[in-house]
Amino acid sequence: MAVIDELVAYQRMLSRERAAREVAEGLLEQKSRELYEVNQRLRLTSATHQREAYYLQTILDVARDGIMTLTSDGVIEKANASAASIFDCKAGALVKRSVCDLVESTNAIRPDHENRFFVDLCSHARPAIQVVGIRDNGERPEIELSASSGQFENCEIIIWILRDIDVIQKIKRQSDLSQRLEGIGQLAAGIAHEVNTPIQYIYENMNFFADAWHAVDGALRACEQHLGSAPELVDIIGKVCSKEELRFFRSEAPIAIEETKLGVQRVAKIVAAIKEFSHPGTEEKFLTDLNVVVESAATVTSNHWRPVAELKMELDPSLPHVACVRSSINQVLVNLLVNAADAVQERNQKCARDQGQITIKTRYDDANIYLLVSDTGNGINPDHINRIFNPFFTTKDVGKGTGQGLSITYDIVAEKHGGDVEVDSVLGAGTTFTISLPR
Amino acid sequence: MKGIVFTEFIQFIESEFGMVIADHLLVATNPKSGGAYTAVGSYDAGELLAMVVELAKVKQAPVPVLVKAFGNYLFFRFFETHGPWLAAYKTTEQLLGAIENHIHVEVRKLYPDAELPHLTFRQVDTMTSELRYQSIRPLADLAEGLIESTIRHFGDPITFVRVDLPPADGTSACFRLTRTSS
Structure with missing residues (x-):
């Protein structure tokens, strides 16, 4: 009986074991499916995270401001390319450096507290401050720094955003200079206006004196011819003025009058040029005779080019008037003439010659009016030719050029007038700038 | 409750009291799951408790003593199967x-x-x-x-x-x- 019970028990156990195996296999299949689905979700999540990480990295890479993260003791953990550029080093070279090596601290900060100072910048929502950076090459750029902090995985993380404000400061200085020049221009216009009137009547009076002298000279000549018939008159005249003196006056007075007239004419021309050049600035375009603008610019810059170069003008008398902002084109010509004079002067010194040559030509075709300014100066180094229109690019000595002239020239011609500036230069021979303005 | 406790319990009963008793417990308590336990499944803990009570009745032994004995058995099974983890x-x-x-x-x-x-x-x-x-x-x-x-x-x-x-x-x-x- 016991054996039968055991046999029955075995059969039931076997049947339960089979059932259990089927259940276990079902569970295995279910778990496999779950595992697959979890893997899929994991891949998706991983791809999303990778995309987000790439997105954030792209933002960091292309941001124009420098972005750095620091530890709470001022050691740089990450820095983007712009941050590296501000400190003039390779990307990645900033990592693990202390900010104390990169930013000047104030004297009030004790060295042992420097790190804390830089980190504390962000602790109370401070506004951006200006600091002086330290580059490995010794340069000290001005930097605007704004700092903030946050928590990442239970650690304090400091974020610095840096902006190189050297360029902004340069633009501001240039703007200040422009404002001063504008003031000087207004002053010059006022002076020109005031000088113009007396110059006009001085010139007219000199014309009168010239005519009057002609009459007086005739009278004196008649007197001289008839002096022999009146010996007492010879004595009287001789007491006032000797015969030689009279002869001298008669020969020199016309020359003096003519020279005075020429001088006054020259002053009048300068005054007219100043008036032309300091014409009230307006952005409106008017039909303008560029030949007049050229002559005006040549006069205003004469003190630059006259000592070093002969100025040759080949102005087409049939040049059509062109719609332009006259004051701006004036500025373009002045910039080009001053540059030409500087280049010629440099060349003169190099090859020990007294004078070079500057040539201004005006031409036109159906589409454009052309202004060509050529010089026999040093020419432009081919390595620099692509950069000459960049703001602040200059090869002149410190204090002589701001590097703004050609940048402004290009801006005026291309941006304001839809024209173009071309440069053709041969090193050691000279340069020609061709300005084209659409008709 | 995880199935491993059930499978180990059935094994405990078989080794300590024989297959007939184990079969009896399952037949007598008629568990809703059918008693085809797998280690990786999950089952109603009440089925285990019912079997313990039935075992106590069959063996005329107090439930706490039997459960404690199962605890002793379970520890050594854990060591057998997960020795490296516990070493x-x-x-x-x-x-x-x-x-x-x-x-x-x-x-x-x-x-x-x-x-x-x-x-x-x-x-x-x-x-x-x-x-x-x-x-x-x-x-x-x-x-x-x-x-x-x-x-x-x-x-x-x-x-x-x-x-x-x-x-x-x-x-x-x-x-x-x-x-x-x-």
């Missing part, structure tokens, strides 16, 4: 102290839906320690059997007393362990 622990206190934050963590990796008891271990001083058991199931006797076997396994000179905590129905207890020599 890092050299004393009773080390093992008991690691249950909540190590062993249960590993269990949850395999069975995220496991309803494990909450165990709090505290080293009171160099000689005394304390393990608090808290569960939704009245299996303090099983815990006692496991602790007993642990001490025996390491050969530690430890005695312990069990204090049932309210509501004193086997769901909450404190085991105070004392080393008799260091």
